[in-house]
Amino acid sequence: MSNQKGVSMPYPKPTRRSWAEPFKIKMVEPLKTTTREHRLKAIEEAGYNTFLLRSEDVYIDLLTDSGTNAMSDYQWAGMMLGDEAYAGSKNFYYLESNMQKYYGYNYLVPTHQGRGAEHIISQILIKPGDFIPGNMYFTTTREHQERAGGTFVDVIIDEAHDPDSTHLFKGDVDLQKLEDLIKKVGEKKIPYISVAATVNMAGGQPISMKNMRAVRELTNKYGIRIIFDATRAVENAYFIKMREKGYEGKSIAEILRELCSYTDGATMSGKKDLLVNIGGFLAINDKDVFDEARNMVVVYEGLHTYGGLAGRDMEAMARGMEEMVQEDYIRSRIGQVEYLGQKLLDWEVPVVKPIGGHAVFLNAKKILPHIPQDQFPAQTLAAEIYVDSGVRTMERGVVSAGRDPKTGQHRYPKLELVRVTIPRRVYTQAHMDVTAESVLEVYESREKLKGLEMVYEPKHLRFFQARFAKM
Numbered sequence: 367m368s369n370q371k372g373v374s375m376p377y378p379k380p381t382r383r384s385w386a387e388p389f390k391i392k393m394v395e396p397l398k399t400t401t402r403e404h405r406l407k408a409i410e411e412a413g414y415n416t417f418l419l420r421s422e423d424v425y426i427d428l429l430t431d432s433g434t435n436a437m438s439d440y441q442w443a444g445m446m447l448g449d450e451a452y453a454g455s456k457n458f459y460y461l462e463s464n465m466q467k468y469y470g471y472n473y474l475v476p477t478h479q480g481r482g483a484e485h486i487i488s489q490i491l492i493k494p495g496d497f498i499p500g501n502m503y504f505t506t507t508r509e510h511q512e513r514a515g516g517t518f519v520d521v522i523i524d525e526a527h528d529p530d531s532t533h534l535f536k537g538d539v540d541l542q543k544l545e546d547l548i549k550k551v552g553e554k555k556i557p558y559i560s561v562a563a564t565v566n567m568a569g570g571q572p573i574s575m576k577n578m579r580a581v582r583e584l585t586n587k588y589g590i591r592i593i594f595d596a597t598r599a600v601e602n603a604y605f606i607k608m609r610e611k612g613y614e615g616k617s618i619a620e621i622l623r624e625l626c627s628y629t630d631g632a633t634m635s636g637k638k639d640l641l642v643n644i645g646g647f648l649a650i651n652d653k654d655v656f657d658e659a660r661n662m663v664v665v666y667e668g669l670h671t672y673g674g675l676a677g678r679d680m681e682a683m684a685r686g687m688e689e690m691v692q693e694d695y696i697r698s699r700i701g702q703v704e705y706l707g708q709k710l711l712d713w714e715v716p717v718v719k720p721i722g723g724h725a726v727f728l729n730a731k732k733i734l735p736h737i738p739q740d741q742f743p744a745q746t747l748a749a750e751i752y753v754d755s756g757v758r759t760m761e762r763g764v765v766s767a768g769r770d771p772k773t774g775q776h777r778y779p780k781l782e783l784v785r786v787t788i789p790r791r792v793y794t795q796a797h798m799d800v801t802a803e804s805v806l807e808v809y810e811s812r813e814k815l816k817g818l819e820m821v822y823e824p825k826h827l828r829f830f831q832a833r834f835a836k837m
């Protein structure tokens with residue numbers, strides 16, 4: 367090992383035994399390195415929005431963990447067994463039975479990805495004027511709730527909005543906030559509560575089993591449904607196993623089943639926990655809601671036995687379910703995120719604590735206090751990290767939060783973050799080292815950075831396509 371001046375230094379003795387990836391690499395995809403000049407031009411052409419970069423211009427792609435996973439040989443072998451029938455594909459029935467086995471819901475409606483399921487459930491259950499409480503918003507989920515005429519109400523605990531709080535379950539619902547809302551607007555105006563595990567926008571933070579159980583008891587009292595965003599529920603199950611009393615000895619599969627058992631249905635982006643590149647589903651226990659969803663999916667996604675997916679995609683998802691609950695897999699998955707996070711913590715770079723399940727979140731508000739929030743500190747930081755090293759991250763702050771549909775003003779979230787998101791089974795520890803070093807480099811030059819102005823703003827989910835210019 368050598369220090370930054372190239373002087374060789376001894377490696378410190380380990381304080382714990384390491385885990386290693388429970389797989390070996392069978393096929394490789396070369397990465398392209400670029401010059402700083404090339405990247406400066408690329409990010410300017412992309413309007414300082416990392417979503418608008420060409421992936422060819424990216425070195426290590428930590429934009430998202432969505433659909434960026436590496437499938438196993440077992441999943442790839444399954445791809446060859448795709449039954450590409452328009453109706454009644456055998457892969458659908460396999461997916462349905464694995465969903466029932468691992469998640470425990472009665473009925474399955476496949477969709478092309480998570481937002482397809484969010485669209486369907488929102489249109490079926492929400493009436494104009496309704497309120498949908500949730501443990502923090504997610505961009506696409508809230509968009510579909512609002513399009514159906516609903517208003518999202520944040521009922522997560524206050525600690526979730528504090529990047530420095532080390533609460534172990536920052537995804538917990540604040541039961542008082544939830545009950546206050548029910549009393550204020552009446553249970554008839556609340557079709558369901560939207561509960562996510564782990565909470566993406568809070569920094570990949572888990573909900574505890576105890577809290578989920580309590581939400582079930584409270585909603586039962588009022589006859590309100592719980593719709594679970596199960597996108598990263600396996601990662602949540604791992605945190606429960608590590609942190610919650612009574613769950614140390616339970617398997618990840620058991621914990622996942624128990625979590626789902628307190629809810630009435632789930633929307634799922636298969637592109638995360640399920641270790642695939644495309645796919646999703648809606649799962650539901652209520653036969654009437656299922657019948658409506660099955661009818662609606664035909665209009666928007668495809669027949670109810672494929673929902674916008676090829677048979678092979680459903681096969682890969684079904685096999686992904688078998689792999690996602692394997693203990694050594696999930697340990698290395700979360701362990702890798704933690705490894706990156708711990709490095710940054712050791713170097714005193716401000717990050718959201720505790721380290722989340724799928725990403726390390728940089729606290730842009732704290733890193734760039736001289737850039738006001740309406741000059742987009744997180745957007746600025748993500749662009750700068752890209753220029754430094756070609757590592758691509760994403761903004762999760764005021765740009766992602768969008769505008770309030772009633773006032774038309776920016777929503778100013780307390781959390782102004784850059785998400786450094788780790789795809790599953792794709793990168794190695796050395797990639798994490800390079801990433802951490804780039805973040806540190808930018809952190810050390812932070813005082814020189816200037817904010818951005820938004821020069822193009824799309825109407826919906828603006829963070830995907832907005833363009834910026836240097837101030």
Ligand code: F0G
Nearest residue numbers: 430432479480481504506566597635637
């Ligand atoms: N719910 C959560 C918690 C998500 O993180 C996502 C997607 C969705 C729903 C929507 O699923 O993309 O399959 O339509 N998150 C991606 C991300 C985009 O980068 O975090 P989708």
